Amino acid sequence: MRASARIIAGIAAVVLIATAATAFAIAWRPAIATIDPPGPQAFDTALVKRGRDLAAIGNCSDCHTLRGGKNFAGGLPVSTPFGTIFSTNITPDPDTGIGRWSEAAFRRAMRSGVNREGQHLYPTFPYDHFTNVSDEDDRALYAFLMTRQPVRAAPPENQLSFPFNQRLAIAGWKLLFLRHDTHRPDPKQSAEWNRGAYLVEGLAHCGACHTPRNALGAERVSAQFSGGDVDDWHAYAINEQSRSPVPWTADALFAYLREGWHPDHGTARGPMAKVVSNLSSVPASDVRAIAVYMAGVSDKPASARAEPNEAALARAGRAAQTNSAGASIYAAACASCHEGRRPLPYSGVNLSLSTAISSPDPRNLANIVLSGVDAVEGERSPIMPGFAASMNDEQASALLNYLRARFSEQPTWTDLKKTIADARRTQAVFLQTSPGPRNAPADPQQREKP
Amino acid sequence: MNGPMMLDRRRVLAGSGALIVSFSLSSALAQQHDAPATAAPNPPGSLKTSPYLDAWIRIDANGAIEVFTGKAELGQGFKTAFQQIAAEELDVAFESLKVTTADTRLTANEGYTAGSNSMKDSGTAIQNAAAQVRALLIAEAARRLDQPEADLRTENGAVIAPDGKRLSYGELVAADMLHVQAQPSSKLKDPATFKLVGQPVPRVDIPAKVTGGAAYVQDMRLPGMVHARVVRPPSYGAQLTECDAAAVEKMPGVVKVVRDSNFLAVVAEKEIQSIKAMNALAAAAKWKETASLPKQDDLPNVLTGLPSQNTTIFERGDPAATGVKTIEAIYTRPYQAHGSIGPSCAVAQFIDGEMTVWTHTQGVYPDRQGIAEMLRLPPASVRLIHVEGSGCYGHNGADDAAADAALIARALPGRPVRVQWTREQEHAWEPFGPAMVTKLKASLDGNGRIVDWNFDVWSNTHSMRPGGAGSLLAAQHMTQPFAVPAPKPLPLPEGGGDRNAIPFYSFANARVVHHFIPAMPVRISAMRALGAYHNVFSIESFMDELAALAGADPVEFRLRHLDDRRGRDVIERAAQAFGWKADQKSAQDRGYGFAFARYKNLAAYCAIASEVEVNRETGRPRLVRAVAAVDSGQVVNPDGLVNQIEGAIVQSMSWTLYESVTFDDTRITSIDWQTYPILRFNAVPDSIEVHIINRPGQPFLGSGETGQGPAAASISNAIANATGKRLRNLQLTRKRIKEAIDA
Amino acid sequence: MMTLKVNGREHQVDAEADTPLLYVLRDDLKLNAAKFGCGLGQCGSCTVIVDGQAVLSCVTPMVLLEGKQVTTLEGLGTIAEPAPIQRAFMEEQAAQCGYCIPGMMMRAQALLQKNSKPTDEQIRAELEPHLCRCGTHMRILRAVHRAARLMDTADASTTAKGSAR
Numbered sequence A: 001m002r003a004s005a006r007i008i009a010g011i012a013a014v015v016l017i018a019t020a021a022t023a024f025a026i027a028w029r030p031a032i033a034t035i036d037p038p039g040p041q042a043f044d045t046a047l048v049k050r051g052r053d054l055a056a057i058g059n060c061s062d063c064h065t066l067r068g069g070k071n072f073a074g075g076l077p078v079s080t081p082f083g084t085i086f087s088t089n090i091t092p093d094p095d096t097g098i099g100r101w102s103e104a105a106f107r108r109a110m111r112s113g114v115n116r117e118g119q120h121l122y123p124t125f126p127y128d129h130f131t132n133v134s135d136e137d138d139r140a141l142y143a144f145l146m147t148r149q150p151v152r153a154a155p156p157e158n159q160l161s162f163p164f165n166q167r168l169a170i171a172g173w174k175l176l177f178l179r180h181d182t183h184r185p186d187p188k189q190s191a192e193w194n195r196g197a198y199l200v201e202g203l204a205h206c207g208a209c210h211t212p213r214n215a216l217g218a219e220r221v222s223a224q225f226s227g228g229d230v231d232d233w234h235a236y237a238i239n240e241q242s243r244s245p246v247p248w249t250a251d252a253l254f255a256y257l258r259e260g261w262h263p264d265h266g267t268a269r270g271p272m273a274k275v276v277s278n279l280s281s282v283p284a285s286d287v288r289a290i291a292v293y294m295a296g297v298s299d300k301p302a303s304a305r306a307e308p309n310e311a312a313l314a315r316a317g318r319a320a321q322t323n324s325a326g327a328s329i330y331a332a333a334c335a336s337c338h339e340g341r342r343p344l345p346y347s348g349v350n351l352s353l354s355t356a357i358s359s360p361d362p363r364n365l366a367n368i369v370l371s372g373v374d375a376v377e378g379e380r381s382p383i384m385p386g387f388a389a390s391m392n393d394e395q396a397s398a399l400l401n402y403l404r405a406r407f408s409e410q411p412t413w414t415d416l417k418k419t420i421a422d423a424r425r426t427q428a429v430f431l432q433t434s435p436g437p438r439n440a441p442a443d444p445q446q447r448e449k450p
Numbered sequence B: 001m002n003g004p005m006m007l008d009r010r011r012v013l014a015g016s017g018a019l020i021v022s023f024s025l026s027s028a029l030a031q032q033h034d035a036p037a038t039a040a041p042n043p044p045g046s047l048k049t050s051p052y053l054d055a056w057i058r059i060d061a062n063g064a065i066e067v068f069t070g071k072a073e074l075g076q077g078f079k080t081a082f083q084q085i086a087a088e089e090l091d092v093a094f095e096s097l098k099v100t101t102a103d104t105r106l107t108a109n110e111g112y113t114a115g116s117n118s119m120k121d122s123g124t125a126i127q128n129a130a131a132q133v134r135a136l137l138i139a140e141a142a143r144r145l146d147q148p149e150a151d152l153r154t155e156n157g158a159v160i161a162p163d164g165k166r167l168s169y170g171e172l173v174a175a176d177m178l179h180v181q182a183q184p185s186s187k188l189k190d191p192a193t194f195k196l197v198g199q200p201v202p203r204v205d206i207p208a209k210v211t212g213g214a215a216y217v218q219d220m221r222l223p224g225m226v227h228a229r230v231v232r233p234p235s236y237g238a239q240l241t242e243c244d245a246a247a248v249e250k251m252p253g254v255v256k257v258v259r260d261s262n263f264l265a266v267v268a269e270k271e272i273q274s275i276k277a278m279n280a281l282a283a284a285a286k287w288k289e290t291a292s293l294p295k296q297d298d299l300p301n302v303l304t305g306l307p308s309q310n311t312t313i314f315e316r317g318d319p320a321a322t323g324v325k326t327i328e329a330i331y332t333r334p335y336q337a338h339g340s341i342g343p344s345c346a347v348a349q350f351i352d353g354e355m356t357v358w359t360h361t362q363g364v365y366p367d368r369q370g371i372a373e374m375l376r377l378p379p380a381s382v383r384l385i386h387v388e389g390s391g392c393y394g395h396n397g398a399d400d401a402a403a404d405a406a407l408i409a410r411a412l413p414g415r416p417v418r419v420q421w422t423r424e425q426e427h428a429w430e431p432f433g434p435a436m437v438t439k440l441k442a443s444l445d446g447n448g449r450i451v452d453w454n455f456d457v458w459s460n461t462h463s464m465r466p467g468g469a470g471s472l473l474a475a476q477h478m479t480q481p482f483a484v485p486a487p488k489p490l491p492l493p494e495g496g497g498d499r500n501a502i503p504f505y506s507f508a509n510a511r512v513v514h515h516f517i518p519a520m521p522v523r524i525s526a527m528r529a530l531g532a533y534h535n536v537f538s539i540e541s542f543m544d545e546l547a548a549l550a551g552a553d554p555v556e557f558r559l560r561h562l563d564d565r566r567g568r569d570v571i572e573r574a575a576q577a578f579g580w581k582a583d584q585k586s587a588q589d590r591g592y593g594f595a596f597a598r599y600k601n602l603a604a605y606c607a608i609a610s611e612v613e614v615n616r617e618t619g620r621p622r623l624v625r626a627v628a629a630v631d632s633g634q635v636v637n638p639d640g641l642v643n644q645i646e647g648a649i650v651q652s653m654s655w656t657l658y659e660s661v662t663f664d665d666t667r668i669t670s671i672d673w674q675t676y677p678i679l680r681f682n683a684v685p686d687s688i689e690v691h692i693i694n695r696p697g698q699p700f701l702g703s704g705e706t707g708q709g710p711a712a713a714s715i716s717n718a719i720a721n722a723t724g725k726r727l728r729n730l731q732l733t734r735k736r737i738k739e740a741i742d743a
Numbered sequence C: 001m002m003t004l005k006v007n008g009r010e011h012q013v014d015a016e017a018d019t020p021l022l023y024v025l026r027d028d029l030k031l032n033a034a035k036f037g038c039g040l041g042q043c044g045s046c047t048v049i050v051d052g053q054a055v056l057s058c059v060t061p062m063v064l065l066e067g068k069q070v071t072t073l074e075g076l077g078t079i080a081e082p083a084p085i086q087r088a089f090m091e092e093q094a095a096q097c098g099y100c101i102p103g104m105m106m107r108a109q110a111l112l113q114k115n116s117k118p119t120d121e122q123i124r125a126e127l128e129p130h131l132c133r134c135g136t137h138m139r140i141l142r143a144v145h146r147a148a149r150l151m152d153t154a155d156a157s158t159t160a161k162g163s164a165r
Ligand code: FES
Pocket: C035, C036, C037, C038, C039, C040, C041, C042, C043, C044, C045, C046, C047, C056, C057, C058, C059
């Protein structure tokens, strides 16, 4: 977060405290009585199964499981502009988890961001989306979580500065930003579209990453899906401002969300890798619905980039006319795979189609070039070596400039060196917390026959 | 296959140092002419086929000792073990002798280095030859000193008389003294007096390997050497329809483009130039492909649907014993790759009609035969010298690369040619470990004893190694191609697809049928443990299924059916070291597994207990720890043995959890480490413990392959124990485990 | 012609800017330790140290090496005078075929230069880019731990010998 934003945030927070104090009466929430942990037998298996799929759509494990840690036991540090918040234990452990929560307490948390004891939860838990989840789906999620392995593990204390460490402040935040029922079915649209809208606006909480946030960390409704920040990565614009050289279609989105890659768009990386990994195991119809809905959001490319696929593809063959250092690095370090004759995703995307190279924000490209793509244990998955050790900042920016000039029509990035230096600093952190991408199987259809 | 050494006088004289020459010469000539007629009656190990002592051990006048083995060091460490054995029986210092490995001009023909047979064949031969050489030296000293042999002793390379008089071996040895045939039996040392055998002597090859010394065929650099790369067809049977090489020929450093029908290669002065030229040539080549591969997701049905030759290889009946409960199950294994870390490589040089090939083949003699046939040269004009490569675990691309190098070198007489395969070529073209299907059915009697056992195994052959040229890719691709030879099942007791198919346990009624499938839709050959990997996996998984049916503890259940003392010993040792208890309960999400086998039912015994953790949400399995007990007879180098077993467990775990070759209807699609993932460090177990049961004085049993099957079954049994679900189709992927848990 | 500093010596090599370092080391400088395993950055066999960092030489073009110091396994020590990491691998007998080992050693060396007391977890995480087909992993881990102890106890003069820039 930039310094100016921090100041604005501070001022706003003070105002917020005042507001919150006066709102104390309406902010107060009662505790909900504890229950005896019901035990796994208490739940219908079909319901649990349904809950498993929903939990995957909600990407619950991503925040509530530490890399290499116990499933759903929490403890993952989420850094925000206001400090570090640790995810909670949502296993049915009676003391440190949600074992003593009734379904009503669980539903209240999902709907209103209040825990069983009546405390307000930080909006890093995206209840501004989960509020849209139906009772029925909350029941299934509850059944799923209550049948997990209980793990005794209390998350570390949050590290927040005043006034953000005041839970009451959250009540004020909610007053300003939490809207219930933001999703209403649209009778003019198909059932599939409506299903997609329900998931995207609700459980899948796509906007949590892909919508920019205001100074108080709330999504800017007016700029929905125009790109956001997450874990030192840029979450691309997925509305009409998308810089994807080839516009997204429902089919492409479906394949991408399910398989983790698409020939016109490349492979899911960074935090998105875990999302697609989860979506690979849920019913295809739900992923299809998400794709159909999102295709509607993104199918109007901004005129500046409304360019036919052929032109984008043709650029791939364009001769390098920029810096020779970048060209040499590219030839030895990149071309052997990206111009190799493997099928996707194992050859890496055709760089002319790379959103990372066309994006206004070079962070993702810097992250990928420096850190590479790790193998997924025991599964077929793309591997890309990281170049952090072999390229200094100068060399990395020569390469990135070269890629930008050769594979996009976009203007040169400014401040590239700083982006690279930042990426170098943060990559270590990211590598410890982010899970690997999922298996992306070779599709024989994709293979070019000679 | 194990013919006499073929050498002629001229080449021998052009060869090595004087004394060795005379030995080589005489031994070569003698063996050529009279070996078959006068072979000694059955001396031990490979002395049977190469009976002359100086084919194994030569001593020159300075006392320098050279030991020869026809086997190839593949990273198993036997070169060190052989040196220990020879030094022990000769009574010389370990450092004072040198071991020379497989070379068609220098060493005996010991066929392939395979089947964990090196210790049994070559180790035994060297041990006996050394003992007999020592006896000859003592006899000679006795004659010279005019003292009874019984009064003489040997020490540190000399024979010593009671009065302290020393005659060094160098002084004693005379020109043809060792050129005698081995006796059927030798006076071996009492194991109780061993100084070297049984000690963890550090391996002789490791220092060079960890300091950047030249250690591999990949590291060879001969004067004037050029670099070649082959452009392989994109798929089996593809035909080269068009290839304009003019532009490639003009590329910097390019020496020659070699084309012989579907065999295409390029040679350049520098390695990087050969790579660039290979890429350009590959882009210029147009191929016609045919869709000939079977359906990968239906492999078991494809295999069992192919015509097969069915042989009942074991049958035992006791009508009195009848079962009350019967279960059956089918187990499958996919094609799996050797996946050597260093892709295959060879260097060849063709001078005056004589071809020399440096190769990491496992069989210099059979490979020589294939290459000679391909080049239409007499075998005597082809010399193959083994140089180490990266670990191969069976028949990988080594022989093919040797053939490539020979074919290209013939086109560039005089110049040494180095051929290096690419990662993709190694993965796509190596002959894989064959896919297999087993079907088991067994019955328990009222006392929980197995009384009826039926085992059917469907498999290809497990060896398409050269002998003839038809096994070599280059020979298959050239203008007058050599046909792939008809596959043959490998004979029992060692067996191929039926290796370890016969149960080692005693069951009242048992029947084992081998369904040998001649058709080979995917290129296959020998891979570590051959059929034993899958057969042991099947038998030992099914034993657990039966134990569960009987309500018995898996370890006790195995002992219940096993009479063999040494087998029982390894089971008990592994169980005890692991802390196995009949009423044990594993921690949450963990499971314990056990398995046992005697490799080939005639070699080393191995039992493995393991603990596995399974993540219930993701299905991800992790081998936490494994404890093995091994009996491979007389131990030569305990640390080497432990190294082999540790490696076998880790490798088998990777095969079992992660690995399968993939293909579409035309091409192999697992062509690198992205598409053929293997174990990485994050899945390495916390600990592996290996306990050796030494059997002093007992025959060497070898150990390289004994762990593969038990490790697989032990891990699979532990997964079943952790999840309550039995997985029968290899590989046991995270996805399959998750599906089983969620089902 | 390009200048390349390897193991403390400058070499004039006839190589293009885009030639991967691996081929220059093996072909021009006749060094053995860096191995060709995949040429794709997937296996780690070709690892060398560049300015103190482990680098995959098969995907590192010469143009990136101007002014940098390359260290290969040959530069650490010899059979007669092995560096601590080499001694550790010998003492643990941490090799089967040994083909993967030089790359592993170089990454371990780079790690130990930065962190002389790595935990087992850190060592495993660090070695993640490396494959070993023989299953020598348990010994490799033990050898790296042993090297850490050896480097820790070795006096300054001997550590200087076995350290790579
Ligand atoms: S050879 Fe460089 S990573 Fe495999």
